[in-house]
Amino acid sequence: xxxxxxxxxxxxxxxxxxxxxxxxxxxxxxxxxxxxxxxxxxxxxxxxxxxxxxxxxxxxxxxxxxxxxxxxxxxxxxxxxxxxxxxxxxxxxxxxxxxxxxxxxxxxxxxxxxxxxxxxxxxxxxxxxxxxxxxxxxxxxxxxxx
Amino acid sequence: xxxxxxxxxxxxxxxxxxxxxxxxxxxxxxxxxxxxxxxxxxxxxxxxxxxxxxxxxxxxxxxxxxxxxxxxxxxxxxxxxxxxxxxxxxxxxxxxxxxxxxxxxxxxxxxxxxxxxxxxxxxxxxxxxxxxxxxxxxxxxxxxxx
Numbered sequence: 199x200x201x202x203x204x205x206x207x208x209x210x211x212x213x214x215x216x217x218x219x220x221x222x223x224x225x226x227x228x229x230x231x232x233x234x235x236x237x238x239x240x241x242x243x244x245x246x247x248x249x250x251x252x253x254x255x256x257x258x259x260x261x262x263x264x265x266x267x268x269x270x271x272x273x274x275x276x277x278x279x280x281x282x283x284x285x286x287x288x289x290x291x292x293x294x295x296x297x298x299x300x301x302x303x304x305x306x307x308x309x310x311x312x313x314x315x316x317x318x319x320x321x322x323x324x325x326x327x328x329x330x331x332x333x334x335x336x337x338x339x340x341x342x343x344x
Numbered sequence: 345x346x347x348x349x350x351x352x353x354x355x356x357x358x359x360x361x362x363x364x365x366x367x368x369x370x371x372x373x374x375x376x377x378x379x380x381x382x383x384x385x386x387x388x389x390x391x392x393x394x395x396x397x398x399x400x401x402x403x404x405x406x407x408x409x410x411x412x413x414x415x416x417x418x419x420x421x422x423x424x425x426x427x428x429x430x431x432x433x434x435x436x437x438x439x440x441x442x443x444x445x446x447x448x449x450x451x452x453x454x455x456x457x458x459x460x461x462x463x464x465x466x467x468x469x470x471x472x473x474x475x476x477x478x479x480x481x482x483x484x485x486x487x488x489x490x
Contacts, residue, residue, distance in 0.1 A: 237421060239432060241452050245475030249420075274395075275383060277467070282428040284456055284468065286385060306387050308454055308470045310430055321423070322430065324454045326472025329391030 205317040209283035210276070212318045213309055217289075220269050223262035229255055233312055233319040241324040243291070243305045268292040271307070272334050283311040283318060289325060290334045304328040351463040355429035356422070358464045359455055363435075366415050369408035375401055379458055379465040387470040389437070389451045414438040417453070418480050429457040429464060435471060436480045450474040 207215075212231050219228035232238050232251060240248040240257075248254045261267065269291050276285040289305040307325040311318040353361075358377050365374035378384050378397060386394040386403075394400045407413065415437050422431040435451040453471040457464040 237423065239421060241454075241472065245452070245473050247452060247474065275385060277383065279425065279427040279458075281425040282430075284428075286468065286470075306391070306393060306470065306472075308387075308456075308468060310454075310456070312425075322432065322454060324432075324452065324470050324472070326387065326452075326470070327391050328393065 207317055209278065209285060209311040209318040210273070212311060212320065213273075213285055213287075216309070216320060216323075217269055217271055220267040223266040225255065225259055225262055228258055231320045233314060233321050234316075235321075238320070239322045239324075241326065243289075243303075243325045243327050245326075270334065281313050283313075285309045285311070288328065288334060290332075300332060302332045304330075304332055304334065353463055355424065355431060355457040355464040356419070358457060358466065359419075359431055359433075362455070362466060362469075363415055363417055366413040369412040371401065371405055371408055374404055377466045379460060379467050380462075381467075384466070385468045385470075387472065389435075389449070389471045389473050391472075416480065427459050429459075431455045431457070434474065434480060436478075446478060448478045450476075450478055450480065 215227060216231045219231070229251065232254065236250040238251060238254065240254045242248065248257050269289055271287045271289045273285060273287045276283065287307050287309065289307050290302065291305065292302050293299055294301060305325045306328050307323065309320060310322040312321045361373065362377045365377070375397065378400065382396040384397060384400065386400045388394065394403050415435055417433045417435045419431060419433045422429065433453050433455065435453050436448065437451065438448050439445055440447060451471045452474050453469065455466060456468040458467045
């Protein structure tokens with residue numbers, strides 16, 4: 199048995215760990231979900247592209263220095279082959295203290311996971327502002343993170 | 345031998361067909377690159393989500409009614425397994441006649457292709473405005489469409 203907690207997990211569970219780490223401002227857990235490869239890519243809703251593990255760590259350390267990220271999400275779609283899992287979710291962010299920004303907004307996010315010897319790991323996260331509503335639809339129960 | 349022209353093509357070649365169809369305002373070719381499955385998903389730089397083949401066709405027919413899309417792109421990264429190919433590109437759009445919009449802008453795009461019996465086909469296209477520069481970097485030669 200492996201001591202790595204992710205080996206037995208589904209890609210959905212690793213995705214949940216990713217969003218929980220944002221909500222907890224937990225940089226080490228956040229970094230642990232990524233593939234250990236400098237080809238990893240993270241596109242933020244701001245339009246910034248973070249290429250490689252160092253850029254992803256540095257920017258999230260800056261974000262977390264201002265506090266946890268209030269994010270909830272709802273999965274809209276996913277598909278999986280033996281080696282790749284693609285999850286497409288709608289993210290809802292809540293922001294305080296930035297009067298120039300809306301205090302709630304939705305983002306589309308495409309999360310691509312690879313199955314590695316360490317389990318499913320995040321290879322690419324592409325998030326971008328969604329047009330239209332600012333709140334998750336209430337028809338399906340969203341998965342709120344505290 | 346198959347009569348379908350895409351069976352022998354790489355995912356990169358199918359991606360080129362996709363962008364060429366935008367540049368040609370060729371709706372039939374554009375639709376031919378998508379997986380024939382209503383789970384296909386297309387996120388536009390506007391933040392609009394097009395879910396399913398009908399929504400993708402209708403919106404692109406509206407776009408093409410106003411003319412071809414002046415787009416060029418540069419591939420930044422790709423990875424491929426037996427069944428899935430992920431290509432991440434930087435797109436450059438040029439728009440005339442909309443004084444409220446910048447006439448050039450860059451977008452990040454994640455293109456996910458599945459290997460089907462008909463060859464590589466597009467399953468998910470996620471494009472979003474990029475921050476910063478409005479033109480493709482000139483260090484690498486961009487792949488211009490006519």
